[in-house]
Every structure is written in structure tokens, then in C-alpha cells.
Amino acid sequence: MSEYIPHEHDVLVIGAGGAGLRAAVEASAAGVKVAVITKSLLGKAHTVMAEGGVAAALGNVDDRDNWRVHFADTMRGGQYVNNWRMAELHAREAPARVRELEAWGALFDRTGDGRILQRNFGGHRYPRLAHVGDRTGLEMIRTLQDHGIHLGLDVFMEHTILRLLKDGDRIAGAFGYDRERGRFHLFRAKAVVLATGGIGRAYKITSNSWEYTGDGHALAYHAGASLMDMEFVQFHPTGMIWPPSVRGILVTEGVRGEGGVLRNRLGERFLFHDIPPLYVNQTAASEEEGWRYTQGDKNAKRPPELLTRDHVARCIRREVREGRGSPHGGVFLDIAWIKEKLPNAAEHIRKKLPSMYHQFKQLADIDITAEPMEVGPTTHYMMGGVRVDADSQMSDVPGLFAAGECAAGLHGANRLGGNSLSDLLVFGQRAGEYAARFARECPLPGVDAREVEAAERRALAPFGRSSSENPYSVQHRSQEVMQELVGIVRTEREMVEALERLRELHAAAERAGVDGNREYNNGWHTALDLDNLLAVSEMVARAALERKESRGAHFREDYPSKDEQCGKWNLVVRKGAGGEMEFTRVPIPPLRDELAAILREMQ
Amino acid sequence: MAKATFRIWRGERGRGAFCEYDTEVAPGMVVLDAVHQIQAEQAGDLAVRWNCKAGRCGSCSAEINGMPKLMCMTRLNALALDRPVTIEPMKAFPHVKDLVTDLAWNYAVKRRIPPFQPRKPDAPDGTWRIAQADVDRVQEFRKCIECYLCQDVCHVLREHHLHEQFMGPRFLVYTAALEMHPLDVDDRLAPLKKEFGVGLCNITKCCTKVCPESIAITDNAIIPLKERVVDRFFDPLTKLFRIFGHSET
Structure with a gap:
């Protein structure tokens, strides 16, 4: 078996939305060899659908605005379970990241005196969102894309990663396939940046594109990384x-x-x-x-x-x-x-x-x-994701980084509009910088051939089970379960039922079969996405069951009020020794004095 | 519920045939919904490229009853459903499978275009001052979602296959956006004339007609570029000036 196309890079970026492209640009500028892998064509990622704007306290429209107000707004919006260091970095660095886009060709709407115009948005005290009409995301992704293509990045379009590879504890690369031919690819790398976006396709009614199947969340989970805040799913009104x-x-x-x-x-x-x-x-x-x-x-x-x-x-x-x-x-x-x-x-x-x-x-x-x-x-949006170090964006797997929607922390229990585009710029940049630094300091890790073979066997299994379960139908049923039972308003009885139904669907997914060959076979791709969809669905349901209060985007009918005690921890999940989902309540460290003072002042 | 018939091109790398599928149609459905329904119920391995299903990403370009369109923005009630709806892949690019084509050429062309080069910042803090009026013109071009329907319908590419000599409407719009960018200081007129073949466009405006973003491709991008190239390289006075060693305009 094991016929695959080998690749070697210093930094492998998985995902080519705003966070992935920003990370790739940064890593490439640091002089390391970078690959970008994207499930669709370059420039089509979900970032293109962001409309309203990018939040940055430029103070162009209201000079009372500054990073401290933005920080306080973000914490209030997140109901104070945010990673406050990320909220601080984000508020401080967003203005520079936005101005930098202008130097790369982005053209935002203007104020009367020719500066970047800013608009009002939910939860932001002052007009703060730099924007281009209602197509800000398109402007951002195109700017990053057009800047990036001249930096010598290796871009693998329409490639999907199935598994992250490890060498002992540290990351060693990733294994996946190309959609066009269905060939397998082995990407060896010193550092990997996950920038795969969210999980919206776990639900029936979503604003998210097809790619949002929680790939980064599931890949990180199976690689042994911790995830956090999985109960916080944003429903856009x-x-x-x-x-x-x-x-x-x-x-x-x-x-x-x-x-x-x-x-x-x-x-x-x-x-x-x-x-x-x-x-x-x-x-x-x-x-x-x-x-x-x-x-x-x-x-x-x-x-x-x-x-x-x-x-x-x-x-x-x-x-x-x-x-x-x-x-x-x-x-x-x-x-x-x-x-x-x-x-x-x-x-x-x-x-x-x-x-x-x-x-x-x-x-x-x-x-x-x-x-x-x-x-x-x-x-609309997943606040939860890979638990990362605020400054470097590295997960608890050495060499594995995450940025943008698939990382957790910045938004706490609820994200403010406009903070996602600034999130992906600020932390995409940081992930790229630190991944490049990590890659420069260590040799290329080895790859375990058995791990690769197992992933390949699993990927090909649906071809051997012709006409048993229809993968599209399993996907639709799973989306209905989440929509009906783990939606905007949650209750224990329904979530327990959801877990039972997800278990059945997991078994159904194991029977999912596909016809045809490996060339651009959407049925096969759908079957392969099921693992990730079901894993993140289960994580959301279990996390939501575990948080017995209502806070931000997480609302429990059976616990309708906020519980101060529950505001002191984040819920962290990782894969246990026996393959079960292991949840722990990790205390939120006390705020630095300077930041605590800001919050008091801005109450 | 009513049924409709869809004739979808099935096959690989140029070889193939139309297959007919009947499927139920509901109010408000778009062509992409029908394709998805057929995929889920009758043809699991049907290849179709799509992302946002909201007309933003420009992935689901195809030819519907012979017209280049986005499948996600084409409502079924705009089509005659008493006869089969024909869905084919774009014709100006190499075929991959079913409705999917190989768009790599477009990405390669873009990489060859000299990138954005801003003038020095206007303010000491490294920022620029730009009037909205100067932004408006370029923002029209930057609406482009890169669906490549304009490339598909352009006869220079579609019928004459001059992909090596002509960049196509999409990249003329892209180059126009750079040339008219209020901050850009580079000059792309020489390559536009030579390797990008702006002269090959004979202004039939087919591209403008199919643009889902309603960009006035021919009038606002291509013709001004042609004029600039003509002024620079073909104007007899300018030529004379150049011969006698005066600087170019």
C-alpha cells in the first residue's frame, strides 16, 4: 500500500482564509519554506463572506476610541471568560494589522479627510469597523491572496488533510488527499498552523460554507491537543x-x-x-x-x-x-x-x-x-477551538499552532461582530511568526509509516462498502440533530438525546459507502468529512451539557441564569487514554492589575 | 411537489455525455440546490465545485442552458422548466470531471502581473489620505469574485484559445484596478501591450454581460487601458517626442 506524494516544508499552514494566509505571509517573510493547503481554490475561503468590517481602535471617526475601550468591549461581549491576554493583544495590535493591509493594496471606505472610515457595530462602544461597503471579507482575502502569491508560497489548492502526524509528542506533518485526482499526499513539516475556520456545517441552518466541517478542531483533538469553550457556538440573529x-x-x-x-x-x-x-x-x-x-x-x-x-x-x-x-x-x-x-x-x-x-x-x-x-x-461562528498560548498561538502539542476561528480564547462566551476579521489578522500574524521561529530551531521530525498507512486504509474504506449508508444522508441527519437538540436554547434532556443519536450516526458513518472512483468524487469527500463533523458535534453537545448555566451564546433552559462560579473556569476537552472525551474545568487566571483597572473604569 | 428534469454533463477530461435526472423542485430553489439534491439522492459522485452558496465566492460557475452563470444565483423560476435544464462545465478551461474545470491557468496569469506598489505614506504615522471619490472607481473592480465567467465567455479564449497571448477580461479588470489604484506607482502599460495582449480584445462586451457583480468590464476597465496603451505607444506625437529624446508623458 502506501503510495503517496511526499512534500517537505518548514511550516505547513492548513487553511487559506484570512488567518491561514496571514500566517503564511508572516512565516514566509521570516524566511522559511511555507506550504498552504486549502480545501477549495485560493481566494474562496469563508473569509470572503465576512461583510460588516474589521474591528480596530483606529479612532478615525471617534477619537475617544483606543485599545483599552476595545479590550473592555471584547471582554464584556465575551462575558469575561475570554483569555484576557489574547483580548489585550488583539485590541493593541489590530490597528497596525489593518493599516498594513492598506500598504498591501486594500482600499477601505474613507472618512471626509481621507482616512479609513469606521462604522458602528453590535457591542462596540464607538464606530470601530473599518469596512468596504458590505464586502469587507472579500477585500481582505483578496489583498492577502494577491500579496501572498508573490512570496513564493507553495499553495496546494483543493487538498484536504485527514490526519496530523506526530513524532513522539511533537508535530511532524500531515496526511491528506487532493480532490481532483484522489491521490494521497504526505506533508512533512517542522511546524503546522491550523487555520481551518469553524464548524457551522454541523448545523442545518448556517451562514457557513461547505468547508466548515470542524476539520482543525477534530485534527487537533485526535493529535492530542486540548480544545476549549466548545459549548459556545454563535447564532447570528x-x-x-x-x-x-x-x-x-x-x-x-x-x-x-x-x-x-x-x-x-x-x-x-x-x-x-x-x-x-x-x-x-x-x-x-x-x-x-x-x-x-x-x-x-x-x-x-x-x-x-x-x-x-x-x-x-x-x-x-x-x-x-x-x-x-x-x-x-x-x-x-x-x-x-x-x-x-x-x-x-x-x-x-x-x-x-x-x-x-x-x-x-x-x-x-x-x-x-x-x-x-x-x-x-x-x-454563524465557533468561539471554541484549540487551546493556545496567547502570545505564540501554540497548542499544547509542540509545533502545532492554531489561529482564527479554529482557535479559542479571544471571544470567550460570545464574539462581537468585526472581531473575527481582526482576530485572524492579529493571531494569524502571531501564529506565522512563532511557527517560523519554532521551525527554525528544530530539525525535520520523522514520520511513522504505520500511522500513515492506517490513515490511508481508513480513507479508502468507503469504496469497499458500496450502497450501504448514503454519506449525504448521514450528514443531513447529523445536522438535524444539532439544529433541533443543541441549538440556541438547550436543555439536558435534549442534549442527552442528541448524544444518543450522534452515537447511532457515528455507527452509520462507519457504514457509509460511495460509488465511482477517486477523481473529484464529492460523495467520497462527504464521507470523509463525517468523522470531523460528528466529533465536533459530540464535543459541542458534551461541553454544553457540562456547563450548567447560561452565559453568552450558551443558553440553558434548565439553568437560565448566569452562575458567578461558572465564570471562573473554561471547559477544556482532550482525548483521554481510552479514546473518550475528557473534560476538565480549568480556572481562569486573575487579570493583570492594569487590565483589571481598565475593566473597572469602563463598567 | 413539481418535478423538473436536469441534463447534466457527466464525464472526465473532456469525454462524457449528458445524463438526465428528474428531481423535485420547491419555491425559491436555485440551480445549485437542484444539483445538490441530485447528488445526494441519485448521483453521489457527481463533481461540482461550490463554497458559499450566496454569490460571494465565485466557485459554482457553469453554463446553464448555454449561458455562463453562477449556479447559486440562478433561480429555477427564471428558467423554463417544461423542458430539461442543461448544465455544463465552463468551456474555456480544461475539463476535469462533470461540472468541474481546471482553473490553474488563471492563477498562473495573475502571478505574472506586476504587484501593487504604493507611494510613500502621506502621514508621519505611515498612513495615507485618499478621497472616497478616488476609491470608488477602483472599488468597482475590486468587487470581482473571480468566478471567471468573463474568461469563459471571451471568444479570444473560448474560441481562439489564445491563452498564451491574452490575459482575459478578469485580469484586465485586475490590472486596471492596480493602474488606477490611488496609491500605486508602478506602470504596467508595456506588459499590457505585449505579453498580456490588451489589443486582442475587440470590445464585444460579452464579458460585461455575464458579470454577476455587474462590473462594467469593457467600458470602465478595458477601454481605459486600451486608451492608455494607445496614447503611450501609438500616438504619433508621442512617438515623435520619443524619437527626439523627450521624456514620455
């Missing part, structure tokens, strides 16, 4: 809900930042009825004040539509459950109403939200400049 085929596609928070409001069937701004204590001091007292905030009035407080995503999503769910929803089971998001306030409102909307205009016109026959949209929650 506003996804499309009608027609059914577009259900889940994101409607940017930028709509609300530009003055869009949420109403129920009765026409009520229902978010005014329920403002969480942490945010009472920062929320507008009237609709009028909220509008003034969106138009840049520095003395106005933000409208409740711009409260954190977890809260807005739960309020929408409540409106629908209690019979005040829109015809297709969501609520109304109305930006057209601003015509009462602005001359040329229609043109303004098309200019500020071009993709949204286009998306609704084309997919739902709705003109958002004239009528409200129907929206509802959609699975």
Missing part, C-alpha cells in the same frame, strides 16, 4: 429565512449599524423591552436616540438592535415562539424606513449595503430599499 433554499444566508449586522430596525408582527421594536443589565448604561432610551447614534451623534447611545448577537438571537426566537413572528417564522428587519429620515435613502442603502440589496433582490424578490426583510437566527 439575522439570517435569511425565505425562500427555504436560502435559509441561513447571512444578513450583515451592518444593516442595523446603518439604522435598520427589528420589528415583530405587531410592528413593535421588541428589543427595547428586554435590555440586559450589563448593557443598560450603554443603550438608547428611545427610538429617536438610537437613530441619532447610527448617524454619528456622539452623545447618543446605541439602539438595542446593536446589543450582542447572543441576546438579539434569543429575543428573535422568543418573539417567534410567542406568536409575534413574521409569516415565515422570523421577524422583520427594516432598513427601508430610513426614507423618513434621509433624502435619497434608496440610493444611500444601495451604496452602503450593495451585497444585501443584490442578495435579496436576486434570491428573494425583495427590494430592501422599499420593504422589510424577514430574518431569523443562523449558525
